Amino acid sequence: MSAPGAEAPSPAAQEPPGGALLAARGLAKSFGPTTALHSASFDIDPGETVAIMGASGSGKTTLLHCLGGMLRPDQGWILYQGRDLKAMPESERSELRREEFGFLFQTGGLVPELSCLENTALPLRLNGAGRKSAHRSAEEWLERLGVAETAGQRPGEVSGGEYQRIGLARALITEPAVLFADEPTGALDSLNEEKVMQLLVTAARSSNAAVVLVTHEARVAAYADREVGVRDGRTRDLVPGGGE
Ligand SMILES: Nc1ncnc2c1ncn2[C@@H]1O[C@H](COP(=O)(O)OP(=O)(O)OP(=O)(O)O)[C@@H](O)[C@H]1O
Numbered sequence: 001m002s003a004p005g006a007e008a009p010s011p012a013a014q015e016p017p018g019g020a021l022l023a024a025r026g027l028a029k030s031f032g033p034t035t036a037l038h039s040a041s042f043d044i045d046p047g048e049t050v051a052i053m054g055a056s057g058s059g060k061t062t063l064l065h066c067l068g069g070m071l072r073p074d075q076g077w078i079l080y081q082g083r084d085l086k087a088m089p090e091s092e093r094s095e096l097r098r099e100e101f102g103f104l105f106q107t108g109g110l111v112p113e114l115s116c117l118e119n120t121a122l123p124l125r126l127n128g129a130g131r132k133s134a135h136r137s138a139e140e141w142l143e144r145l146g147v148a149e150t151a152g153q154r155p156g157e158v159s160g161g162e163y164q165r166i167g168l169a170r171a172l173i174t175e176p177a178v179l180f181a182d183e184p185t186g187a188l189d190s191l192n193e194e195k196v197m198q199l200l201v202t203a204a205r206s207s208n209a210a211v212v213l214v215t216h217e218a219r220v221a222a223y224a225d226r227e228v229g230v231r232d233g234r235t236r237d238l239v240p241g242g243g244e
Contacts, residue, residue: 021046021210022067022178026076028233029062036062037073038233042212046177049201049211051224052235059233060214061182067212068101068180069093080178098127102171102179102209104200106186109167110155117142117151120169127174141169145199161192168200175207182214190219197223 020043027040036059044050052060065071067078069085078085080100085093102123103109110119120138125131142148145165150158158166164184171179184200185193201223204211213224221227227238 020044020079021048022078022080022212024067024076024078027063027066027073027078028075029066029071029073036233037066040066040076040230040233040235042067042228042235044178044210044212046210047205047208048226049204049213049224051213051215051221051227052230053215053218053221053227053238054230055216058230060216060230062233063230063235064180064182064212064214068103068178069097098123099174100177102174102176104164104167104171104179104181104184106183110163110170112155114154115151116147116153116155116158116166119155120166120173123170123174137173138169141173142166145169145203160188161195164188164192164196165199168196168203172203172207172209176209179204179209179211181211183216184213185217185220186215193220 022042022044024040024042027037028035029037040059040063042050042063052063054060062071066073069088073086076086080096085096088096110116111122114122117135117138120141121134124134124137139148139151142151145168147158147162147165147169150162150166155163155166168184179200181200185196188196197220200211211224213220215221229236229238
């Protein structure tokens with residue numbers, strides 16, 4: 001166990017700053033000889049959208065994976081509604097990810113053998129919902145995101161823009177408190193980028209989901225309420241529109 005440093009006192013000694021929904025301090029993470037995060041801090045309020053900006057290899061995805069409970073940091077702490085993700089056993093973190101968080105990645109993620117409707121309904125099914133009610137809810141979400149006609153198709157049969165909208169429906173169907181989106185439009189053309197980002201921000205706002213948005217595109221970060229920069233594994237607040 002690391003000694004509590006000046007930058008990252010143990011969460012037991014500190015309330016979440018300003019009542020943030022998710023807060024982290026002093027995060028460090030190495031992969032063998034590579035230090036991906038040196039000292040990263042983060043706060044997000046309920047319903048807020050925060051963009052994590054930075055160059056390739058700066059540590060953005062590692063930070064998102066730590067905040068989303070997919071990676072355990074080597075040092076520092078992460079509080080979600082007063083619970084320390086770093087100290088949680090994997091089973092508890094996995095339950096938290098399924099029930100409280102939603103995830104949308106740049107590509108992939110949908111199960112190729114399932115229809116788009118079944119893919120969208122999957123998180124509800126995994127949380128124990130019956131087939132009928134999960135499918136009804138999936139139909140509503142596909143409709144809401146303008147891709148109702150893809151319900152019976154397989155993910156391999158839809159366009160890139162449709163794929164991301166189905167992924168977004170699937171990420172939001174459990175009404176997560178936090179949506180983690182890692183370069184969600186990185187594989188799309190600019191027209192689809194704009195459509196998906198508008199839908200993402202609008203849908204998240206109407207379900208009061210906070211959004212942690214990783215991007216290296218200023219155009220995409222402009223949809224966020226606030227920007228946090230990452231450089232060489234260290235975070236700093238950015239002035240909106242000011243770049244790095
Ligand atoms: N699982 C891993 N094993 C080894 N090294 C890793 C691993 N994940 C990340 N890294 C390394 O950590 C550093 C930060 O990677 P990370 O993916 O967090 O950066 P990023 O800012 O998201 O980059 P990009 O924009 O290119 O996706 C890089 O040097 C990367 O090679």
